[in-house]
Amino acid sequence: MQKRSRFKLGPLTLNVPIGHVTAIVGPNGSGKSSTFRLLMDQSRPDEGELWLLGEQVGIGLDDSLLKQRIGYVPEEDNKRDAGLRGTFKADFTAEWYPSWNGNEFERLLREFEVDPSLRLGKMSKGMRRKYELALVMAHGPDLLLLDEPSSGLDPISWRKLVDELHRYMRRGNRTILMATHIMDEVKRLADYIVVMSGGRIIGMYEKDELLSSWHTFYVGPATVGLPAHGAGSATQLAPEAVQALPGLVNAEEAGGGTCRVTTCKAWEAELWCRQQGFAITGQRALELDEIMALLIRDSL
Template sequence: MQSPAIEVKGMVQKRSHFELGPIDLAIPRGYVTAIVGPNGSGKSSLFRCLLDLAKPDRGEIEVLGEKQGAFDNWQMKARIGYVPEENSSVYDHMKAEQKAAFTRQWYPQWDINRYQELIRRFEIDPSLKLRKMSKGMRRKFDLILAMAHNPELLLLDEPSSGLDPIAWRTMIDVIHRYMESGERTVLMASHIIDEVRRLADYIVFIVHGRVLGMYEKDTLLESWSMLYADTAGSKEQWRSMPGCHSAEFAGGSTYKVVTSNMIESEEWCRARGIHILSKQRLELDDILTAMIEQERLRIQS
């Protein structure tokens, strides 16, 4: 079996106002994995630890088979492309073409033809100074720099921030084409649900610094559902239903139930003579909301 592109074991990072972890995570090679969670959940902090830009207090991290701490090796860094959540102002005095010339020195696999292709696709004027660029234009340029050396691993922290709809669709297409070889890996953090649906093969939910689970996207969307059931029973009966996350009285003898295991939930209802009036699959934001509520109850208990 192919080793993970990223493996995190028991990682904890403590700060005065926030604790990340403990996190155990294995990101598969050759796929797009999206990290989804509310603001302040630790997504950017996790990215910085993966890149050795920040140190965890304990635990182990391996990226592309190299343990954290080996990243002083420029050959290792040259295998990774990274787009941070916030643009750096350090290079604002440079023109785009000057920043590209500076950046390419660190990447032996820099592909000038690929760079020029992306410049054209994203409609960037390379003679423009970075400080003159809009937020969306700067975002496109940062993505170009991250992909011009055809990295083995691409880390994207809120990649579509500031992009207009046309640029967003271009980004989706560029990432799809980047993944065509089957040998590259993307780990992205995003709060754009449609972006996750279009790009991700796997989804990681993170809330309050804790990873709540990693799921194959299609299986996740097929499993989570909301059903309305007609039963004379009490609210407590739903606690034994497989996958039940919540059950609310909806009036009359009807209950609204959220489940993460629709197949077993239907079988459980049939076995008890409970009639399902209707059911619908949940969207990713609804699933995240249910998980956040479950985590809130866990913390309070």
């Protein structure tokens, strides 16, 4: 936990699975970047412990061996090295990492179309971002900590970044923890999603399970046949009639005799409706940003 005059981070409990991509999502000011700075020992918690790759962070010992296993790209570029050329910073960085792979660094620069001879302060925001990503990936870290990795990238560069991160994950038992507000990035990369708001973790979810569980259904009473006309009739289904629906999040009248319900247990909710004799006239899976908004709302 970390306390500041106008913001409190935590208490946080988070176990990131090794060998997977975990994305932290949430509104601006949730505490995502503050969490990354704590993990990198750039700031200290007031209470609690932090562990990375099996080692405790911030206990006053030499952590150089631990940090050689980590690649960290913060949200904001370091303004103090703006006067350095990319080639110079790369040579300096290589001295700190025994696993530095110059060929891999050059390959990434070519793939990202980055000119390393430029001074860092003269690079565009997107080019600087790609340079920093190439720099941290070139030594093959066990863990990548990426704070808004696609910030400033155009769509083509973003697709290349996604491809390179997939490539990185294929080469061994590696882990990515990233903070992002790009939902397509989460859907294409993440195995697990952590929802964060107001300095607190709302929950951690397996991505595919989360996306398949949250649905909106349009539910009405079963149609009763009228032999004289061969048609049917139905009355309005009131929201009160579906209060026992599994995983119910919202229920409201939708017109046409139906009730619009949102659930976080789609399969169980559909089965329940059929058991109750309710007719499902339509349904759709919720988008990730809709799910995140509802999770945050219900946590307040």
